[in-house]
Amino acid sequence: MKTQEKIEYKATSNACKQCSPLGASFVFRGIERSIPLLHGSQGCSTYIRRYLISHFNEPVDIACSNFTEETAVFGGGANLKLAVENIIKQYKPELIGIATTCLSETIGEDVPMILKGYNKENFDENFPEIVSVSTPSYSGTHIDGFHGAVRAVVDSLSVKKKTNTKQINIFPGMLSPADLRHLKEIVSDFSTDYAMLPDYSDTFDGPLWTEYQEIPEGGTKIEKIASMGDAVASIEFGKILAGKESAGKMLESRFNVPCHSLGLPIGINETDAFLKALETITGKPVPEKYIQERGRLIDSYADGHKYVFDARAVVYGEEDLVTGLASFLSEVGIIPIICASGGESGLLRQKILDIIPDAKDVGIRIIEGADFVEIGKEAKKIDPDFFIGNSKGYRIAREMKKPLIRVGFPVHDRLGGARIVHVGYRGAQQLFDTISNTIIATRQEASPVGYTYM
Amino acid sequence: MTNIPILKERKKQIYHKGEGVFDLTCDTKSLAGSVSQRACVFCGSRVVLYPIADALHLIHGPIGCASYTWDIRGALSSGPELHRMSFSTDLRERDIIFGGEKKLYASLVQLIDTYRPNAAFVYCTCIIGIIGDDVDSVCKRVTEEKGIPVLPVHSEGFKGTKKDGYKAACESLSMLVGTGSVEDIGKYAINIMGEFNIAGEAWTIKEYYENMGLEVVAVFTGDGRVENIKRSHGALLNVVQCSGSILRLAQIMEEKYGIPYIRVSYFGIEDMSKALYDVAAHFKDNLGIMKKTKEIVRNEIDTIYPDLLRYKKALSGRKAAIYVGGAFKAFSMIKALRSLGIDVVLAGSQTGNKDDYKVLRDMCDEGTVILDDANPLELSKYCIEKGADLFVGGVKERPIAYKLGIAFCDHNHERKISLAGYSGMINLAKEVYSSVLSPVWKFAPQRMISQKNMTRR
Numbered sequence: 001m002k003t004q005e006k007i008e009y010k011a012t013s014n015a016c017k018q019c020s021p022l023g024a025s026f027v028f029r030g031i032e033r034s035i036p037l038l039h040g041s042q043g044c045s046t047y048i049r050r051y052l053i054s055h056f057n058e059p060v061d062i063a064c065s066n067f068t069e070e071t072a073v074f075g076g077g078a079n080l081k082l083a084v085e086n087i088i089k090q091y092k093p094e095l096i097g098i099a100t101t102c103l104s105e106t107i108g109e110d111v112p113m114i115l116k117g118y119n120k121e122n123f124d125e126n127f128p129e130i131v132s133v134s135t136p137s138y139s140g141t142h143i144d145g146f147h148g149a150v151r152a153v154v155d156s157l158s159v160k161k162k163t164n165t166k167q168i169n170i171f172p173g174m175l176s177p178a179d180l181r182h183l184k185e186i187v188s189d190f191s192t193d194y195a196m197l198p199d200y201s202d203t204f205d206g207p208l209w210t211e212y213q214e215i216p217e218g219g220t221k222i223e224k225i226a227s228m229g230d231a232v233a234s235i236e237f238g239k240i241l242a243g244k245e246s247a248g249k250m251l252e253s254r255f256n257v258p259c260h261s262l263g264l265p266i267g268i269n270e271t272d273a274f275l276k277a278l279e280t281i282t283g284k285p286v287p288e289k290y291i292q293e294r295g296r297l298i299d300s301y302a303d304g305h306k307y308v309f310d311a312r313a314v315v316y317g318e319e320d321l322v323t324g325l326a327s328f329l330s331e332v333g334i335i336p337i338i339c340a341s342g343g344e345s346g347l348l349r350q351k352i353l354d355i356i357p358d359a360k361d362v363g364i365r366i367i368e369g370a371d372f373v374e375i376g377k378e379a380k381k382i383d384p385d386f387f388i389g390n391s392k393g394y395r396i397a398r399e400m401k402k403p404l405i406r407v408g409f410p411v412h413d414r415l416g417g418a419r420i421v422h423v424g425y426r427g428a429q430q431l432f433d434t435i436s437n438t439i440i441a442t443r444q445e446a447s448p449v450g451y452t453y454m
Numbered sequence: 455m456t457n458i459p460i461l462k463e464r465k466k467q468i469y470h471k472g473e474g475v476f477d478l479t480c481d482t483k484s485l486a487g488s489v490s491q492r493a494c495v496f497c498g499s500r501v502v503l504y505p506i507a508d509a510l511h512l513i514h515g516p517i518g519c520a521s522y523t524w525d526i527r528g529a530l531s532s533g534p535e536l537h538r539m540s541f542s543t544d545l546r547e548r549d550i551i552f553g554g555e556k557k558l559y560a561s562l563v564q565l566i567d568t569y570r571p572n573a574a575f576v577y578c579t580c581i582i583g584i585i586g587d588d589v590d591s592v593c594k595r596v597t598e599e600k601g602i603p604v605l606p607v608h609s610e611g612f613k614g615t616k617k618d619g620y621k622a623a624c625e626s627l628s629m630l631v632g633t634g635s636v637e638d639i640g641k642y643a644i645n646i647m648g649e650f651n652i653a654g655e656a657w658t659i660k661e662y663y664e665n666m667g668l669e670v671v672a673v674f675t676g677d678g679r680v681e682n683i684k685r686s687h688g689a690l691l692n693v694v695q696c697s698g699s700i701l702r703l704a705q706i707m708e709e710k711y712g713i714p715y716i717r718v719s720y721f722g723i724e725d726m727s728k729a730l731y732d733v734a735a736h737f738k739d740n741l742g743i744m745k746k747t748k749e750i751v752r753n754e755i756d757t758i759y760p761d762l763l764r765y766k767k768a769l770s771g772r773k774a775a776i777y778v779g780g781a782f783k784a785f786s787m788i789k790a791l792r793s794l795g796i797d798v799v800l801a802g803s804q805t806g807n808k809d810d811y812k813v814l815r816d817m818c819d820e821g822t823v824i825l826d827d828a829n830p831l832e833l834s835k836y837c838i839e840k841g842a843d844l845f846v847g848g849v850k851e852r853p854i855a856y857k858l859g860i861a862f863c864d865h866n867h868e869r870k871i872s873l874a875g876y877s878g879m880i881n882l883a884k885e886v887y888s889s890v891l892s893p894v895w896k897f898a899p900q901r902m903i904s905q906k907n908m909t910r911r
Binding site: 014019049057061067079087136137138209392 | 583
């Protein structure tokens with residue numbers, strides 16, 4: 001009993017997670033003419049903005065209700081309303097996405113109650129939609145804030161209008177803008193209508209401006225979210241998400257929209273499953289373009305298989321990303337020797353075992369609720385070939401003189417985090433080439449000969 | 455002109471020099487929904503204490519505050535690097551209900567045993583006050599048990615502005631000051647305050663002072679060490695830069711130990727030289743110090759001047775916008791940019807006070823926009839309207855500048871390039887030059903509208 005208590009009261013050292021309002025901010029940024037508003041201290045929005053800006057290199061405006069001492073005592077209602085009014089004046093949004101924080105949750109703020117009557121009916125038709133999500137930073141991680149916000153948006157905006165739509169709902173999860181762009185391309189190539197939520201492919205990765213944009217162009221259209229109840233099916237990615245409440249499941253139980261819960265489409269196996277789902281839903285065959293892409297990918301697997309075989313990788317990040325990467329790595333013969341996440345859904349172990357049934361025999365360590373000090377300690381025991389994950393693993397990789405392959409979020413020490421493609425055959429191709437070449441380069445540099453052929 | 459709207463309440467915090475009566479509102483909480491560039495009380499404390507490299511910095515609260523401030527500053531250390539770690543009690547729902555004291559205690563004990571720091575700072579985040587943790591008692595208990603100072607920092611995010619965080623940090627530091635031996639400290643000893651050793655700047659400054667014949671007892675807080683802070687009351691003068699952040703500590707040390715302080719800045723030739731002369735002038739009884747100072751200033755300027763002139767030739771006539779944390783930095787930047795032939799058309803700060811803004815108004819040219827606690831829309835609006843070619847600011851301002859095709863110079867605490875001192879002035883010129891003169895801007899849509907002749911150096 002005593003030892004258990006000690007484990008419970010452990011400090012987190014170099015966290016492998018962020019807080020839930022950050023994830024919610026991703027989602028509210030991915031809806032057309034939408035702006036996130038955090039109900040909490042000024043620092044919450046500024047720190048999250050800075051964290052996102054350092055990854056995306058885009059302006060990221062996140063408003064805040066700006067708690068003061070009086071607010072904390074008497075409640076934040078007045079501040080929240082003032083924030084909403086000022087946002088409308090400055091940004092003219094079509095949607096304001098409110099995420100709570102540890103502060104507003106601890107004092108028991110009830111956002112829907114505070115903003116009751118704040119709607120188009122009581123104001124005018126230009127009044128924005130308001131969606132709120134409960135994201136106390138003391139529960140879950142950023143990924144829970146992300147999925148929670150997606151669910152909250154669907155919960156308050158999606159209806160069954162009984163339109164004759166052929167729309168497919170796509171809930172991609174926390175992917176890169178380049179991933180979202182690629183997913184849209186794939187679905188479009190099946191000549192089908194779709195709604196993807198969120199879609200920050202343009203709002204987090206746009207061109208320079210000709211004119212000033214208060215809210216960057218792009219994002220999921222609100223009417224597309226509204227018609228999600230009429231969709232022919234939903235596809236949502238994330239094997240961990242599959243074990244939790246989700247927007248897709250909500251649409252299924254509420255409006256009988258069938259939900260296809262798939263793993264993140266990283267690597268051939270999971271991309272095949274995604275394309276198969278699209279085939280099933282649309283009744284159309286996989287376009288030739290992807291058959292070719294898949295063919296070239298397998299061709300490259302053949303060319304490179306020996307270089308990567310039995311290489312050992314330390315994989316870390318959100319649980320669903322880790323699961324997706326583990327699936328990809330194991331299909332090319334790389335052992336994800338450490339699979340670690342700051343998340344604590346309790347599902348990671350089983351999901352890894354589903355993909356790699358002999359994980360235990362191979363010596364794979366699965367660490368849930370991990371921080372980077374723990375990951376570093378474990379990594380030092382096993383002398384891995386490379387690290388794969390966000391840029392926060394750099395310090396360990398540097399210390400151990402091992403290459404770090406940057407994927408996911410955040411990438412704070414390189415350009416182009418928004419442009420990394422993880423999904424589809426194309427993403428697998430990028431990952432495979434990067435990993436193979438990293439291993440080849442490491443051997444080449446360590447070699448006394450320095451061969452100029454592979 | 456642009457169509458970007460300015461909130462009514464915000465108009466009081468914006469002044470166009472030459473238009474109407476100057477009565478800028480400042481020192482207020484940020485307006486809800488305005489999207490201020492400021493952070494919170496915790497941020498103020500965190501930035502001040504962060505560079506103390508042999509101390510444990512434990513952030514008491516849910517994970518966000520620790521995650522977002524991990525390795526966030528470019529504050530270098532010549533030895534231990536414990537400050538570059540991010541420690542959090544990572545409070546969960548259960549802790550919110552039952553209190554976080556036990557977890558705080560256990561975390562402190564565990565981390566102190568593991569890392570053997572010389573002191574520990576415990577930062578209170580927003581909810582600590584709300585859930586009623588008695589952080590002071592826990593700190594006291596661990597101090598007694600572990601034999602190192604464990605200091606609470608009362609930095610609950612919502613209890614004021616970033617400036618209140620500076621004060622909270624100063625108060626924690628003041629508990630350390632005066633607890634060490636001052637025996638070996640000589641007659642010509644100073645503390646360098648408000649210098650955070652970003653990209654090694656404190657080392658440059660320290661070298662100037664040492665070459666002048668002075669002894670530096672402690673740097674607050676760049677490359678900081680607990681032992682030096684403990685004995686810093688043995689200094690005869692506190693030299694305070696970035697006055698907003700550490701002035702409170704200088705005041706406490708004046709009251710308590712009778713140590714006078716002067717305010718300086720190390721940015722730009724003019725302010726850098728003035729700093730050295732002012733410090734030298736304080737030690738009137740030793741004429742050798744002033745003599746050496748004159749030599750140093752002359753030599754340093756002689757070294758950089760030819761390069762500076764070349765940069766000036768290339769940059770003359772450009773227009774700059776400056777938006778920084780403290781107003782003091784803005785003053786220096788205006789002078790430094792002027793020495794490169796660049797005019798300032800927008801100047802603002804997150805935390806300036808009435809006196810600061812009066813100085814700023816007097817320094818600025820007619821037509822310059824002065825802003826307090828600005829937001830991205832206001833910064834963009836005036837950059838476009840005033841035709842800025844260059845933005846000097848921090849990470850949050852960088853993408854605004856780039857989207858509009860405006861060059862950018864990072865003057866925030868994350869930068870990797872030293873901008874202080876004489877060598878820093880050349881680095882600044884290089885930084886500005888390499889962004890303003892880059893050929894990539896010819897592809898920027900905003901810039902095509904006001905295309906300028908690009909003359910390379």
